[in-house]
Amino acid sequence: MDEINQPAHKSTKAIHAGMLKKPVFGEVSVPIFQTSTFSFHSADEGAARFSGEEDGFIYTRMGNPTIRALEECVASLENGYKGMATASGMAAITTVFLALLDQGSHMVGTASVYGPTRVVAEREFSRFGVTSTFVDTSDLNTIEKAIQLPHTRIIYVETPANPTLSVTDIKAVAQLAHKNNLMLIVDNTFASPCLQRPLELGADIVIHSLTKFINGHSDVVGGIIVTKDEMLYNKIKPVLNLFGGTMDPHQAWLVLRGVRTLPLRIEKAQENAARLSSFLLNHPKVKWVNYIGLPGHPQHHIAKKQMDGFGSMISFGVHNGLDGGKIVMDNVRLFTLAVSLGGVESLIEHPASMTHASVPREERESAGIRDELIRVSVGCEHFEDLKNDLDQALHKIP
Ligand code: LCS
Numbered sequence: 001m002d003e004i005n006q007p008a009h010k011s012t013k014a015i016h017a018g019m020l021k022k023p024v025f026g027e028v029s030v031p032i033f034q035t036s037t038f039s040f041h042s043a044d045e046g047a048a049r050f051s052g053e054e055d056g057f058i059y060t061r062m063g064n065p066t067i068r069a070l071e072e073c074v075a076s077l078e079n080g081y082k083g084m085a086t087a088s089g090m091a092a093i094t095t096v097f098l099a100l101l102d103q104g105s106h107m108v109g110t111a112s113v114y115g116p117t118r119v120v121a122e123r124e125f126s127r128f129g130v131t132s133t134f135v136d137t138s139d140l141n142t143i144e145k146a147i148q149l150p151h152t153r154i155i156y157v158e159t160p161a162n163p164t165l166s167v168t169d170i171k172a173v174a175q176l177a178h179k180n181n182l183m184l185i186v187d188n189t190f191a192s193p194c195l196q197r198p199l200e201l202g203a204d205i206v207i208h209s210l211t212k213f214i215n216g217h218s219d220v221v222g223g224i225i226v227t228k229d230e231m232l233y234n235k236i237k238p239v240l241n242l243f244g245g246t247m248d249p250h251q252a253w254l255v256l257r258g259v260r261t262l263p264l265r266i267e268k269a270q271e272n273a274a275r276l277s278s279f280l281l282n283h284p285k286v287k288w289v290n291y292i293g294l295p296g297h298p299q300h301h302i303a304k305k306q307m308d309g310f311g312s313m314i315s316f317g318v319h320n321g322l323d324g325g326k327i328v329m330d331n332v333r334l335f336t337l338a339v340s341l342g343g344v345e346s347l348i349e350h351p352a353s354m355t356h357a358s359v360p361r362e363e364r365e366s367a368g369i370r371d372e373l374i375r376v377s378v379g380c381e382h383f384e385d386l387k388n389d390l391d392q393a394l395h396k397i398p
Helices: 010-016 043-051 065-077 089-100 115-128 140-146 170-179 230-243 249-259 262-281 300-306 321-331 361-366 383-394
Strands: 082-086 106-110 131-135 152-158 183-187 205-209 223-227 286-290 313-318 347-349 374-377
Touching: 010 065, 010 262, 065 082, 065 223, 065 249, 082 089, 082 230, 089 115, 089 183, 089 205, 089 223, 089 230, 106 115, 115 131, 115 152, 131 140, 140 170, 152 170, 170 183, 223 230, 262 286, 262 313, 262 383, 313 321, 321 347, 321 374, 321 383
Parallel strands: 106 131, 106 152, 152 183, 183 205
Antiparallel strands: 082 223, 205 223, 286 313, 313 374, 347 374
16 A cells, blocks of 8 residues: 555545555455464575565564554554554553663653653663653753753653643754754654654654554554654564564454544544533633643644644543542543543543552652543543533532
8 A cells, every 4th residue: 555655645544554455355454364373385485584585474473464554554644664563552662662771771751641651661661770850841941951961862752741731842852852862752642643743743753552542442452653764663673572562463453443533533522622621611610621722721832833633632620629520520421430541432530540640649740740630531422412411510519
């Protein structure tokens, strides 16, 4: 599908990129190649595949046609070189860290990242002599001050960030990173490639939790790494193969099924989110609302510049702080009280006690993840039903 890869629009790529170039029976969906290993016609062919002289599949941990179809599709949506699908979003993140950080090296990251991303750096990679500094990456000066040359190797940015929705200027940080010979990695999970393509803005690597918008149906866990070039791909791919955090063909097939409607789902969900954010902003029980599309959002202007839309994540605080928030979470009927995000169904959760509970309170609060913050992932239901549900739950607050 090479001819589709570059010129096509994202809605076309989501449906066609990665489809098998030579269908076996004329199938219009990619088959599930549920096999752990691939036979060779001869001993010489096996040796040639292992040495890289000949293209072809060997063993599913190293590559598989169904998984490759998904990798090609997402790489095409990101306008990247190639993708590497992983068992989870966390496997994508840890594989990139394993490939790019050595003993004694240092990384700078966004303070308000998905909790376990920060914990894996601060608690697990620190056991191997890797240090990290998590700062407000929406402020360029703060990043600059956190860089510790010659030890710093990477800048790791999550934008929009989970769950504060703070936005980092990818182009500006890429310039800063490259001026200091550092690599910029962007977790693009909250935006999806439909709304933001970090590689086009100068990032070196993009990672996703495919569990979220790209799959979009809250039924699969998965991740992907997309690099801007061959050199980085060749550096990371052997690490992924060796450490083994790879994807399964059935998992890949489900995500391929989900990604085909990504642009449609994003369009509907973000329309709902924009309307819900205005509704919340004017609600008597709501104290504050974070939504990138609101002109009062501190980095609205950056989001407008680097994104094609403002997405469907909202965080907000209500009267009576956490007690009020608990009343909302316990009284919604249509919104589901659950972690995760990016599915067709709307979800509500409390980051301080759930997704970000593993981050120590002091770090959490300095990153803006206050106890009163409630996060919603707005889905594709009818707007009026979503609005009425939140309204009745908010009115339960005394
Ligand atoms: N990156 C971001 C921005 C995430 O939100 C998540 C998971 C991950 C990476 C990790 O991906 P996973 O391994 O779960 O596929 N975020 C979650 C959340 O906010 N609630 O539950 C999971």
